[in-house]
Amino acid sequence: MIEVENLIKVYRRGKIEVIAIRDVSLKIEDGDMVMLMGPSGSGKTTFLHLLGGIDRPTAGKIIVNGANISLFNDKELTEYRRNQVGMVFQFFNLVPTLNALENVMLPMQFAGGENKRERAEKLLDMVGMGHRAKHYPDEMSGGEQQRVAIAVAMANDPPIILADEPTGELDTESGLKIIELFKKLNEEGKTVVIATHDMRLKDYATRVMRIEDGKIYEEQ
Numbered sequence: 001m002i003e004v005e006n007l008i009k010v011y012r013r014g015k016i017e018v019i020a021i022r023d024v025s026l027k028i029e030d031g032d033m034v035m036l037m038g039p040s041g042s043g044k045t046t047f048l049h050l051l052g053g054i055d056r057p058t059a060g061k062i063i064v065n066g067a068n069i070s071l072f073n074d075k076e077l078t079e080y081r082r083n084q085v086g087m088v089f090q091f092f093n094l095v096p097t098l099n100a101l102e103n104v105m106l107p108m109q110f111a112g113g114e115n116k117r118e119r120a121e122k123l124l125d126m127v128g129m130g131h132r133a134k135h136y137p138d139e140m141s142g143g144e145q146q147r148v149a150i151a152v153a154m155a156n157d158p159p160i161i162l163a164d165e166p167t168g169e170l171d172t173e174s175g176l177k178i179i180e181l182f183k184k185l186n187e188e189g190k191t192v193v194i195a196t197h198d199m200r201l202k203d204y205a206t207r208v209m210r211i212e213d214g215k216i217y218e219e220q
Helices: 044-051 074-083 100-111 116-126 142-153 172-187 199-204
Strands: 002-013 016-028 033-037 059-064 085-088 160-164 191-196 207-212 215-218
Touching (some): 002 044, 016 044, 016 215, 033 044, 033 172, 044 059, 044 191, 074 085, 100 142, 116 142, 160 172, 172 191
Parallel strands (some): 033 191, 085 160, 160 191
Antiparallel strands (some): 002 016, 207 215
């Protein structure tokens, strides 16, 4: 479970303060599939980065499965990102000099363990990209790159998947395939939080939240 208490994030640009997240408190239960809806600049990406341990809050708590990650040091945050969270980004974030199989294996190199190639091959099969294992990112369509990116996010079998505008760069058909893939992962027990302004995605969610000017509201 993810529990957020009185979360605030302020960015300072010279003498100017920008409040990206404004005193947010909420709970996300294990097995939820949350759509965080809102326009560009509303704070969606900031909120995901806070949940994912990429950024630190200015104030408040983020408690994940009983641990307050707001208090983690850099080493603890690295371990948290490696083992607890899979991040999927709008622009795929694949390493251009690695093929699909090597991209999926990369997070496993830091986590240790055995049978990395076998697991990577299974993950590529799961996302329908087994036949493209030896292809490089510039040899794939946007939808194919995003499917590989999801396999990368799943490399270390994290319980939480966070996705930032995962359909933003895709055509309608490819976007729906990606969302169906997230739904499948959710049905298999993953907690999924997707930040998006794509209204079509609401039908796939177990919960819909709205973010406006850094405040988050649950839709009924």
